[in-house]
Amino acid sequence: MSSDVNTPAGAPLHAPRRSPSPALMAQLQARFGARFSTGASVLLQHGSDESAYLPVPPDAVVYVQSTEEAAFVVRACAAERVPLIAFGVGSSIEGHLLAVEGGVCIDFSQMNQVLAIRTEDLNVTVQAGVTRNQLNAALAGTGFFFSVDPGADATVGGMVATAASGTNTVRYGTMRDNVVNLTVVTSEGEIVRTATQARKSSAGYNLTQLFCGSEGTLGLITEATVRVHPHPEVVAAAVVHFPSVRDAVDCVIEAIQLGVPLARAEMLDALTIRAVNAHSRTALGEHPTLFLEFGGSQAQIDEQAAIVRELAAGHGGGEFQWATRQEERSRLWTPRHHAYFASLQLRPGSRSMTTDACVPLSALASCIGETQEDIGAHGLLAPVFGHVGDGNFHCLVLFDPQKPDEVAAAEAFSHRLVQRALRHGGTSTGEHGVGLHKMPYLVEEHGVHAVALMRAVKHAFDPHNIFNPGKVVSFQVTD
Template identity: 80%
Template sequence: MDSVAGTPARSRMRRSPSPELLALLQRKFADRFSTSSAVLQQHGTDESTYPPQPPDAVVFVCSTEEVAFVVRACASERVPVIGFGVGSSVEGHLLAVEGGVCIDFSRLNKVLAIRPGDLTATVEAGVTRGQLNAALTESGFFFSVDPGADASIGGMVATAASGTNTVRYGTMRDNLVSLTVVTANGDVVRTASRARKSSAGYNLTQLYCGSEGTLGLITEATVRLHPHPEAYAAAVVNFPSVRAAVDCVIESIQMGVPLARAEMLDALTIRAVNAHSRTTLGESPTLFLEFGASRTQIDEQAGIVREIAAGHGGGEFQWANRQEERSRLWTPRHHAYFACLQLKAGSRSLTTDACVPLSALAQCIDETQADIAEHGLLVPVFGHVGDGNFHCLVLVDPHNAAENEAAEAFSHRLVHRALRHGGTCTGEHGVGMHKMKYLAEEHGEHGVALMRSIKQALDPHDIFNPGKVVGA
């Protein structure tokens, strides 16, 4: 993309469906097919700073077979197909940059099976993480991946999502067993069995995880479940600096404390959270922590972390043990994104993330905050410090070109800083359109060429979400 946020790097030729294809989809799907301008606009808009780029039509599917029908119909004309979950992406993933047909998965939303004995559940792609965990309420198990938004499971697989529980339970990649995928010629493929391990063939499940809808469309997923610990405890503690807070988490992990969650919010984010959620947290860098184990183990773990925190200037711990108390502590963290938007009236956020090795995290965040101060930017910083991932919300007036250019320049410096520290251009947001230009620097030209070869082999006519990840 150009230096101004939201400006596509180059114009792309639109590949719109013919009147005959639109008529075919209309007959097949009736009121589940739409070319309404409002529906198209909704499905061509995400949380990024890119302007809306709507598709030519939207189909609301209810089965894998229906997805395959749409793909085959579009493939016959080489018309693009873009998957849509809940639209919460921030890197332009779902924008119809070449037009085409959007497949909305929101009605493909059944929890198909819960298998406590196997510690797995199978769901359709439109099931949200909240819906799955509600279905698991009486089972004694939960689905751990929590990116904050109530994202769809299919979307979370497509972007290799992670979130607040990653430090203990891993990312989406770590919690996948198998997928059902529709390929570019409309075939339906199951990527693996339900066995906990296999050495049979290539790992197709992980190939599609993180592919952002560019290699195939995920219609079902079998995911790992985790037993609820005997007890939970949550804590909030303030620190004199971001570095002190980060160092506390890193030292705790190095000491072997199995933190369930470890989130850091800087002082600006805390100020936004207080205004939005009407809380009274101290406006200084703050850790939100959670422990999950037996009560005896929690007491032991908490004692270790309290001692480490004190060594880094941490204040008094605010504790919560009951579910309603923990929700009261954690809800403001989950609302941080929307809280930060209110720091600047009428603003949009160029939201970017980076991830570095734990040993480099404190230094990388220090350098990032110095960059923010030097350039006079309004940028709340928070993140999953237990796994080296942090987020920056660059608040800009969407109509102010200078502010947008400054935001893009900051994002560019952040990516290069992360790469210099041995990290990645994105820990969990994905590549989309925004970070395509950094792949060669991160993976090398030969690595990107290999990715393009995979794309060409699986989607030779570039119908799946064109213009994303490795581009055409």
């Protein structure tokens, strides 16, 4: 296999593959038995994600069950400077999982134990392979829930690694706001805990936040202590249509500026609504639509709802569909949660270049408006939806991977969108991460000196470049 990534997204060139020696393969086989695999289908699964990139499989996959086993694999691979790529469920979207320099993939799916639930401290400790749905199932009956909801049933370790966020961010924050401490395996195979369980600390550098968003390039996250939140006394969901995307977005921005504590605020454009109607067999009006959620006491919800209803009317909003019972709320929110896969069905057999621009709230309506004009001007099929409460929106550019002109058009649109977001004071990626695709924009976004500091951090933590090489920042080992 070539060391270059065969992809429609124009990935940078990478160093040659650093495959494990027969001796290392035998060592891992002897230690893990059936939990070590070089089967073609297993390798293909672990060299693929939800991005537009074509698969680039690793040389082997190891299924670990403990932090100590992960440390064993790190030490064995570090001795030969063989790359290591962490794998949760494969839902990342920027090429994070591709083994562009070969190596061993460490699968955390069997590290899926909830280790401790401490409702009195408002936190839980889990192994990295626990998914958000598994965690919330374990919390059932406690009165608490884990708030970060990126849509996919991602693992907690993967969500920490990509600094994930999602539909609840507007009220409960991103993964960065909800991580207390981590257990990490370093490039020398040492096991490190990044912090205590205290809610704050002034002791030394913030290693927890350094690993949050590191995308597996600084170490292996094996356990995480994360915050949980009490369920509100009452939860109400609402759906309301608007004449334009700008009207819908402006309504949310005004509500936030007035201090309305929205729990969720999601916008779907008319094309996305058409897709979810076909996918979920719903009958929503095909107009730009807000999906909202409120939480608190009944009096608080009544007050919040009255304010938002008045704001919506001022922006041409239609009648509100309300739901307070869990079953009804789920029915209203199902279209939003299915938006990604529903949009793919607008053109069966297509691939999606999924973007995640994020800009200051004051620039959101303009940025989305300009983006929709761009989509129309270039004749693209690209639903738009997102977490408008925190300035983050997505475009799913659908294209035929077998048609070079469509591939080029999708890539060109993605580039223009990033440039537009940066012009508006935003970022190239609000929640998907850098991976492979956003690497070229880091200098433009942060500056040469800031990226040099990032590279220095990478060198300090991983001097032999074994952790997920070729991602986030370029780094070549010279010795």
